[in-house]
Amino acid sequence: MNNGVISSPPEDPVKCTSKNTNCTITNSIGIFPDRSICEAGEVKYPGTEEELISIVATATKNNRKMKAATRYSHSIPKLACPDGKDGLLISTNNLNKVLRVDAEARTITVESGVTLRQIIAEAAEAGLALPYTPYWWGITIGGLMATGAHGSTLWDKGSAVHEYATEIRIVSPSGPEDGYAKVRVLTESDDDNQHLNAVRVSLGVLGVISRVCVYIYFIHFLIYRRLNA
Ligand SMILES: Cc1cc2nc3c(=O)[nH]c(=O)nc-3n(C[C@H](O)[C@H](O)[C@H](O)COP(=O)(O)OP(=O)(O)OC[C@H]3O[C@@H](n4cnc5c(N)ncnc54)[C@H](O)[C@@H]3O)c2cc1C
Missing domain, CATH: 3.30.43.10 (Uridine Diphospho-n-acetylenolpyruvylglucosamine Reductase, domain 2)
Known part of the structure; x- marks a missing residue:
């Protein structure tokens, strides 16, 4: 048996x-x-x-x-x-590429179908980690942004991954003047963050997110925080 x-x-x-x-x-x-x-x-x-x-x-x-x-x-x-x-x-099955891990800026840029598992693995290669994540690594960055999925903590900006998104690219329906589709690049440095905030938790009704850049932490910093908590 x-x-x-x-x-x-x-x-x-x-x-x-x-x-x-x-x-x-x-x-x-x-x-x-x-x-x-x-x-x-x-x-x-x-x-x-x-x-x-x-x-x-x-x-x-x-x-x-x-x-x-x-x-x-x-x-x-x-x-x-x-x-x-x-x-x-x-x-978004085929929008599955990790585009950039920038250890200096502590950011990771991925296509929207990239899974939490891929993000965690790629970030770790550069000594970086997402501090507080949702519970299952099969979910995608596009899906978890859309639902506001989170882990748990009150530290820093809290445990919702969307709070750490520094740039989101989203493709939305538009009029004939735009060829019926428009790409918006929404970043934290925009004067007005309202659009970025709306797209951060959109429940999928504002368009299809193509790409996300999120801020991450050094693993040793997280271990230090944990040991000194
Ligand atoms: C309201 C809600 C809150 C949740 N909160 C948590 C939580 O806090 N912690 C936790 O661990 N789990 C949570 N979950 C469960 C699960 O982690 C999430 O549902 C997660 O979003 C699933 O990811 P997925 O990639 O499978 O997306 P899916 O379940 O396939 O899609 C979720 C939604 O996102 C849209 N979407 C997906 N990709 C894109 C994209 N590229 N662009 C635009 N829209 C897109 C879909 O159309 C759909 O509306 C929550 C679920 C829901 C419904």
């Missing part, structure tokens, strides 16, 4: 009957609280910000509802459901 423990990550929450069309989306536990099945017309997998802009522009021009979806879709509520059988899911 084999007494070993087998574990595997949750299944892909997006399933389609014909390639990337006629799809459904659920969450990582496999059912939404209202027990309904969310249908969507199609899923797209942009691999770059340029592809994301083109997808948002085409969907906007065609008056199509869209929602961002992630690798495991860990949120229990039906946040990622685009509403209506013709809706479009924009998965």
Whole structure:
């Protein structure tokens, strides 16, 4: 008899009957609280910000509802459901690159589909760490920003990762004058932080975040704080 423990990550929450069309989306536990099945017309997998802009522009021009979806879709509520059988899911599965770790500035810049696990691992390579994180490393930076997911502490800016975001790039629907999609680069140094604050916890309704830069700490500083607490 084999007494070993087998574990595997949750299944892909997006399933389609014909390639990337006629799809459904659920969450990582496999059912939404209202027990309904969310249908969507199609899923797209942009691999770059340029592809994301083109997808948002085409969907906007065609008056199509869209929602961002992630690798495991860990949120229990039906946040990622685009509403209506013709809706479009924009998965961030392929927006999965760590773009820059700047040890001097103590920042890490990642695409929005990068998981907490990737961020923690890449930051650690440079001797850096996110001090207080949500509880599961399969969630993405885009998803955790959108929901305000956090760990626990009152130290510094608190435990919500979005409080440490110094720059967010977001692609939103727009009018024909902008080619039906607009990229906004929102930074802490902007005169008016209102837009950055709104995008920090948007529940996914203001557009699709393409890229995030977050402020992180030196690991030895955190150990020092812990030992001297
Ligand atoms: C309101 C709420 C609060 C939560 N708070 C915590 C917490 O404090 N601590 C904790 O550990 N867990 C928390 N969770 C559980 C879980 O950690 C979060 O749901 C987390 O956001 C899941 O991440 P995900 O990558 O799986 O995103 P998903 O569950 O797939 O998506 C969450 C939302 O973010 C949107 N979204 C995803 N990517 C993008 C993007 N690139 N651009 C724009 N929108 C995007 C989706 O459309 C959806 O609306 C919370 C869940 C919810 C619903």
